[in-house]
Amino acid sequence: MTEHSLWRFSRAFHRAINERRPEDLEALIDDDVDWTIYGPIDMFPFLGARRGKAAVLEVCRQIADNVRILRHDRETVMLGVDSAATMLRYSLTALDTNKPISLRLAHFAQFKAGRLLNIRIILDTFDLVEQALGRPIHLPKFASTF
Amino acid sequence: MTEHSLWRFSRAFHRAINERRPEDLEALIDDDVDWTIYGPIDMFPFLGARRGKAAVLEVCRQIADNVRILRHDRETVMLGVDSAATMLRYSLTALDTNKPISLRLAHFAQFKAGRLLNIRIILDTFDLVEQALGRPIHLPKFASTF
Numbered sequence: 001m002t003e004h005s006l007w008r009f010s011r012a013f014h015r016a017i018n019e020r021r022p023e024d025l026e027a028l029i030d031d032d033v034d035w036t037i038y039g040p041i042d043m044f045p046f047l048g049a050r051r052g053k054a055a056v057l058e059v060c061r062q063i064a065d066n067v068r069i070l071r072h073d074r075e076t077v078m079l080g081v082d083s084a085a086t087m088l089r090y091s092l093t094a095l096d097t098n099k100p101i102s103l104r105l106a107h108f109a110q111f112k113a114g115r116l117l118n119i120r121i122i123l124d125t126f127d128l129v130e131q132a133l134g135r136p137i138h139l140p141k142f143a144s145t146f
Numbered sequence: 147m148t149e150h151s152l153w154r155f156s157r158a159f160h161r162a163i164n165e166r167r168p169e170d171l172e173a174l175i176d177d178d179v180d181w182t183i184y185g186p187i188d189m190f191p192f193l194g195a196r197r198g199k200a201a202v203l204e205v206c207r208q209i210a211d212n213v214r215i216l217r218h219d220r221e222t223v224m225l226g227v228d229s230a231a232t233m234l235r236y237s238l239t240a241l242d243t244n245k246p247i248s249l250r251l252a253h254f255a256q257f258k259a260g261r262l263l264n265i266r267i268i269l270d271t272f273d274l275v276e277q278a279l280g281r282p283i284h285l286p287k288f289a290s291t292f
Contacts, residue, residue, distance in 0.1 A: 038250060038270045043285035066288065076254045076266070078224045078231045085224045085231035087254050087266060094288075104184060106252035106268045108222045108233050120222070120233060122252045124184045126271035132288050139189035142212065142240075142278050 005111035006077075006084040014072070017064045022057055029053045030115040037121040043129060056116075067092040067101065075104075082111045094132065101131045151257040152223075152230040160218070163210045168203055175199045176261040183267040189275060202262075213238040213247065221250075228257045240278065247277045 005028075012024040035056045039047035046062040071091040078085045085108045092101040105123040109116060130136055151174075158170040181202045185193035192208040217237040224231045231254045238247040251269040255262060276282055 038273070040272050040285060043288050045287070076231070078226055078229060078254075080224055083224060085222070085233075085252075085254070087231075087252075087268070104268060106231075106233075106254070108224075108231070108252070122233070122250060122268050122270055124268055124271050125273065126186050126275050127184070129272050129283075129285065133286075137275075137283060139186060139275065140279075141191070142189050 004079050005114050016060050018069050020064050028115055030117045034118045039125040084109045150225050151260050162206050164215050166210050174261055176263045180264045185271040230255045
């Protein structure tokens with residue numbers, strides 16, 4: 001049984017971020033990859049949509065410029081033949097402030113011939129913004145029905 | 147081939163929210179269910195963690211008090227025997243203001259004997275907060291490395 005593409009991609013991604021070695025990652029990304037991390041791009045320019053291998057490698061470089069991964073825990077993993085859905089928690093360090101950031105995210109990925117073809121990542125962005133600001137944002141209550 | 151528990155649960159959930167008929171949902175929830183929607187509970191008290199059938203039915207009632215589902219589109223679905231991971235887009239109406247809210251979310255669910263045992267939902271909460279406020283929140287740029 002061959003290893004699922006997710007594990008190889010995941011190792012290469014972490015190496016690209018933490019060791020700034022994107023070479024392994026490059027071989028695991030389809031030329032026509034479709035990549036989206038949903039979130040506020042005004043604050044975090046490395047979120048948002050990217051198309052094509054060069055743009056994805058560049059955004060991985062930008063992520064590596066901004067955070068270091070201390071730890072990741074996979075809470076749920078579902079694997080298909082060429083697909084994967086995962087919920088994980090990341091413990092990160094923001095490089096410019098040295099602040100810890102804790103993040104839970106879900107990603108849905110599709111692979112083709114062992115290379116990443118499509119990935120969509122959703123995260124609890126409000127929590128991320130508050131951690132990056134280092135202070136809570138005051139919010140009114142949404143509803144009056146409680 | 148029997149229908150996957152996800153579809154039955156999904157229909158009953160939408161009926162509970164839009165028609166305020168929780169009876170069908172009640173039969174599809176395990177007594178010991180573990181339920182979490184990650185997000186800012188100060189603004190949205192119906193987010194957060196709930197444990198047990200009564201608490202989950204109550205939170206569904208609170209969601210039904212606050213929003214109506216206009217439309218949902220499943221973008222990705224992965225099914226296991228007793229599990230499911232889905233990425234969807236919801237078009238909602240906020241009932242107190244009549245404002246439209248568009249929401250993308252990921253959920254990971256486990257079922258036992260056809261009943262929901264565990265669900266974790268992640269959403270792009272910053273986008274949700276801005277839509278509920280009806281105005282953008284000004285954010286500083288996270289990094290200076292671009």
